[in-house]
Amino acid sequence: MMHCSRRGARANRSSKSSNMSTTLPHHTIIPLDFTNLILTQSNKLPHTHTWPHRSYDSPDPSHHPVPVIDLSAPRAVHLIRHACDKFGAFQVTGHGVPVQLLKEVEAEARRLFSLPMGRKILALRSPENMAGYGTAPVSLLCPKGLWSEGFTIAGSVAEHATKLWPAHDESSRFCSVIGEYKKQMELVTKKIITLILTSLGLTNDDVPWMKAEKEAVSEAAVVQLNSYPVCPDPAQAMGMAPHTDSSMVTVLYQGNVAGLQLQSEKGRWVTVPPTEGALVVNLGDLMHILSNGRFRSVLHRALVNGSEHRISVAYFYGSPKGVEVKPAVNLVGEGTSPMYGPVTWKDYLGLKGRHGQKALEMIKTSKVHGMLSVCKMCAMSNVVS
Numbered sequence: 001m002m003h004c005s006r007r008g009a010r011a012n013r014s015s016k017s018s019n020m021s022t023t024l025p026h027h028t029i030i031p032l033d034f035t036n037l038i039l040t041q042s043n044k045l046p047h048t049h050t051w052p053h054r055s056y057d058s059p060d061p062s063h064h065p066v067p068v069i070d071l072s073a074p075r076a077v078h079l080i081r082h083a084c085d086k087f088g089a090f091q092v093t094g095h096g097v098p099v100q101l102l103k104e105v106e107a108e109a110r111r112l113f114s115l116p117m118g119r120k121i122l123a124l125r126s127p128e129n130m131a132g133y134g135t136a137p138v139s140l141l142c143p144k145g146l147w148s149e150g151f152t153i154a155g156s157v158a159e160h161a162t163k164l165w166p167a168h169d170e171s172s173r174f175c176s177v178i179g180e181y182k183k184q185m186e187l188v189t190k191k192i193i194t195l196i197l198t199s200l201g202l203t204n205d206d207v208p209w210m211k212a213e214k215e216a217v218s219e220a221a222v223v224q225l226n227s228y229p230v231c232p233d234p235a236q237a238m239g240m241a242p243h244t245d246s247s248m249v250t251v252l253y254q255g256n257v258a259g260l261q262l263q264s265e266k267g268r269w270v271t272v273p274p275t276e277g278a279l280v281v282n283l284g285d286l287m288h289i290l291s292n293g294r295f296r297s298v299l300h301r302a303l304v305n306g307s308e309h310r311i312s313v314a315y316f317y318g319s320p321k322g323v324e325v326k327p328a329v330n331l332v333g334e335g336t337s338p339m340y341g342p343v344t345w346k347d348y349l350g351l352k353g354r355h356g357q358k359a360l361e362m363i364k365t366s367k368v369h370g371m372l373s374v375c376k377m378c379a380m381s382n383v384v385s
């Protein structure tokens with residue numbers, strides 16, 4: 001596997017005060033102009049987007065499939081505990097989100113990404129604030145470009161939409177579909193978190209911020225639209241580089257085109273097959289912290305393909321503004337210390353943005369006094385994944 005390094009992040013930060021178009025390695029924030037590329041270019045992967053070792057990691061066909069769990073089944077809690085222990089991920093049905101709404105969100109994402117680059121760039125995100133159009137935040141830490149584009153929706157949907165579609169009738173559909181999606185996803189995500197807590201022997205009382213004010217809770221969520229255009233050389237390309245999400249949980253809709261893979265305990269890649277009407281649930285780093293290391297946050301990536309344009313929609317649920325997540329007291333053995341120090345989602349995102357997959361290690365209680373205080377001082381916030 002080609003590992004992501006901090007090279008891109010450094011290049012990005014150093015470009016802050018200078019002319020972005022000349023000094024920024026473009027793949028770090030501005031995706032390829034796929035719409036134009038598909039119309040005019042030869043069938044070749046640019047060297048900036050060629051991952052030479054990617055094809056070495058062959059998937060593990062013998063691995064047990066990631067379980068599909070019906071949320072309304074009597075054994076749901078038991079099945080969720082097993083899935084969280086073994087995979088750090090599962091798929092859910094019986095979630096109550098109308099399939100029609102999922103299809104509408106996908107259609108809106110396709111409408112957004114098919115806009116000309118000149119229009120999408122009007123909503124370009126900055127290196128410090130990941131809301132808006134650009135490559136996935138994980139690309140800041142990658143040596144090569146990703147075969148994808150992303151749009152991160154944090155805060156007001158209308159603010160994003162009017163940048164893309166100045167005409168009201170063009171932006172209003174996006175606002176209403178995404179607005180409804182956020183509402184539905186908040187409901188289902190809280191249901192899923194409650195079941196996960198139950199599987200750990202905890203209740204919502206052990207995590208008081210679950211009952212926080214409605215507004216604070218809606219600040220705890222971010223929607224990420226991902227687009228993976230048809231690729232001329234899928235074996236050498238990477239849609240989304242391997243990463244764990246920083247969230248508590250991520251609920252992902254991946255339409256009907258395969259691409260998502262997660263890493264098994266044995267370190268092999270396992271495809272999560274699209275399942276009609278199902279949503280994928282990935283445990284993020286905050287859940288790993290809350291569970292005092294019992295549940296792992298799953299390493300995952302997205303591959304691309306040569307015939308279909310794939311869309312995925314991730315709903316990241318972190319923790320409300322200012323709330324520090326820490327290992328649940330009931331999961332810390334008597335006489336032992338919690339495995340991790342308390343951290344807010346915002347600070348953790350800052351750490352992850354700077355240090356990638358090393359971030360978790362850095363808030364281990366043995367390390368917390370040195371590194372975390374340093375990173376809080378120079379916090380680069382709002383990096384989402």
Ligand SMILES: O=C(O)CCC(=O)C(=O)O
Nearest residue numbers: 224226260302312314385
């Ligand atoms: O597109 C996918 O399947 C994965 C997306 C993802 O991992 C993310 O947005 O964090």
Ligand SMILES: [Fe+2]
Nearest residue numbers: 244245300385
């Ligand atoms: Fe992810």
